[in-house]
Amino acid sequence: MTDETTTTVHVPLGDRAYDVLIGQGLIGRAGALIAPLLKRPRVAILTDETVAALHLAPFEAALKAEGIDSTALALPAGESTKSWPYLTQSVEWLLEQKVERRDIVLALGGGVIGDLAGFAAAILRRGVRFVQVPTSLLAQVDSSVGGKTGINSRQGKNLIGAFHQPSLVLADIDVLDTLTPRDFIAGYGEVAKYGLLGDAGFFDWLEVNGPALATNPALRQKAVAHSVAMKAGIVSRDETEQGERALLNLGHTFGHALESATGYSDRLLHGEGVAIGCALAFDLSARMGLCSQEAPSRVLQHLRQMGMPARLSDIPGELPDDEALIALMGQDKKVVDGRLRFVLARGIGEAFVSDDVQVEMLRAVLADARH
Template sequence: MTRTVPVALGDRSYQVRIGPGLIARAGAEIAPLLVRPRVAVLTDEAVAALHLPALQAALGAQGIAVTSLALPAGESTKSWDHLGRAVEWLIAERIERRDIVIALGGGVIGDLAGFAAAILRRGVRFVQIPTTLLAQVDSSVGGKTGINSAQGKNLIGAFHQPSLVLADTDALATLPERDFLAGYGEVMKYGLLGDAGFFEWLETHGPTLRTDPDALLHAVAHSVGMKADIVARDETEQGDRALLNLGHTFGHALESATGYSARLLHGEGVGIGCALAFDLSARLGLCAQEDPSRVAAHLAAMGMPARLADIPGTLPDDAGLIALMGQDKKVIDGQLRLILARGIGRAFVAGDVAPDSIAAVLAGSR
C-alpha cells in the first residue's frame, strides 16, 4: 500500500515514500543511508509525545543509536532563538557532516530542522518524517527550509534537499480536526493551480479523507507527485515553482497580521488566500465568475474559513495588509507578483496588479 514518488534532481534525487506504518518501518528505510549507525532527531514536544517512542523503537531495532531534542510546538518556534538552540545542540551531540538529522513533525519542525542541517558544518544530510497533512503534501518536499523574520514569513532560509521523505499516513489520525483541515488547504491548492480534474475529485472526496484511507493515500500521493514534477523543473523558484505559492502571498500577510498565532493556521491562510486570488482573478476578468464561487463553496463544504471575516480579532486595514504582502519573497524590484488564475487548474504569475484592485477584493472579504 506504500506509494513512492521520485523527486528527480540529478545526484540529489530522493524518494518520497507515502503510506501507513512508515514510522514503524523507519529504521529499515533509513539504515541504508547511514555511514554510521547514529541519528539526531529534531521534533516538537507535542509530536514527541505521540510519535517519538515508535520512531526510537524502529531505529533501535536496526541497531541505530538515537539522540533527540524536542522544541516547543507552534509557528513561533521558527525563530533565530530556536534555530540557534537546535544547531548548538547538534554540535554538542557531535553530529558530523556524514550523519543524518531527522525532522519528525509538521512544517515548523521540518523547515527549522532542514535549515539547521543546511548550515551545520556547511551542510549535513537530513530525512523528513512529516506528521501533518500540510507537511506531507507540501513543506517536506522540495528542499525549502527556513525560519520567520519579524518582517515576514520564511524570509530567512536555504534550499537544502532531504535525502528521504517518509510520509506515514497513519500519523494523520492523531491530528486535531482543525490541523487536518489546515493541511487540506495545501491539497486543494494543487487542484486549483494545475489540475482541474483533481479539484473536481476533491469536491467529491475531500469531505471523506479522514474516514477513507484509500482516498487519503491518493490525495497525498497526487499532491506530492504534482509538487515533485514542479520542483524537478524549477528547484529554486525561478519560474514554474512560483505557482506553488497560489494563495500564499495573501496567506502569509494574514499570518503576519495575526502574529503567527493560533488565530490563523498556515493552511487556513492558504485557503483564504486561494479564495482571494480567485476573487481577484474574476474581478480582473481573467476567469469566469463561477470559479471563485466553486472555491468558496468547497471551502464551506470542508468547514474551512474562506474570508477575512472568518478570522477572529481585528486585522490591519487594506493598506496595512497590502504593505505586509509587499514583504513576499516573490517581490522583484519592489513590484508585487501574485499567483492568479485563468480558471480552475490554470494558475499563472501576474506582476502588474493594481493595488486598488487588491484593496477592493480585501474589502469585499471583510
C-alpha cells in the same frame, strides 16, 4: 513504484534525487528504511513536544530495532519556533551531539519542524543530510518535499533560509489520525491548492472525495500521493523558483500577510491562510476579468464544504486595515523590483504569475472579503 501499502514518488534532481514514500505504518518501518542511508548507526532527531509525546517512542523503537542509536531534542510546538532563538538552540544542540558532516538529522514533525531542522542541517558544518518524517497533512503534501527550509523574521515569513533537499521523505498517513480536526483541515488548504493551480481534474475529484479524507485512509493516501507527485514534477523542473515553481505560491501572498497580521498565532494556521489566500486570488482574478465568476464561487463553496475559513471575516479578532495588509504583502519574498507578484488564475487548474495587479483592485477584493 507502488506496492500494496506504499506509494513511492521519485524527485529527480540528479545526484540530489530522493524518494518520497507515502503509506501506512512507515514510522514502524523507519529503521529499515533509513538504515541504508547511514554511514554509522547513529542519528539526531529534531521534533516538537506535541509530536514527541505521540510518536517519538515508536519512532526511536523502530530505529533501535535496526541497531540505530538516536538522540532527540523536542522544541515547543507552534509557528513561533521557526525563529532565530530555536534555530540557534537546534544547531548548538546538534554540535553538542557531535553530529558529523556524514551523519543524518531526522525531522520528525509538521512543517515548522521540517523547515527548522532542514535549515539547521543546511548550515551545520556547511551542510549535513537530513530525512523528513512529516507528521501533519500540510507537511506531507507540501513543506517536506522540495528542499525549501528556513525560519521566519519579524519582517515576514520564511525570509531566512536555504534550498537544501532531504535524502528521503517518509509520509506515514496513519499519524494523520492523531491530528486535531482543525490541524487536519488546515493542511487540506495545501491539497486543494494543487488542484486549483494546475489540475482541474484533481479539484473535481476533491469536490467529491475531500470530506471523506479524514476518515478514509485509501482516499487520503491517494490525495497525498497526487499532491506530492505534482510538487515533485514542478520542483524537478524549477528547483530554485525561477519560473514554474512560483505557481506553488498560489494563495501565499495573501496568506503570509494574514499570518503576519495575526502574529503567527493560533488565530490563523498556515493552511487556513493559504485557503483564504486561494479564495482571494480567485476573487482578484475574476475581478480582473481573467476567469469567470463561477471559478471563485466553486473555490468558496468547496472551502465551505470542508469547514475551512475562506474570507477575512472568518478570522477571529481584529485585522489591520487594508493598507496595512497590502504593506505586509510588500514584504513577501515574491516581490520583484518593488512590484507585488500574485499567482492568479484563468480558471480552475490554470494558474499563472502576474505583477500586473492594480492596488485599487486589491483594495476592492480585501474590502469585499471582510463581509
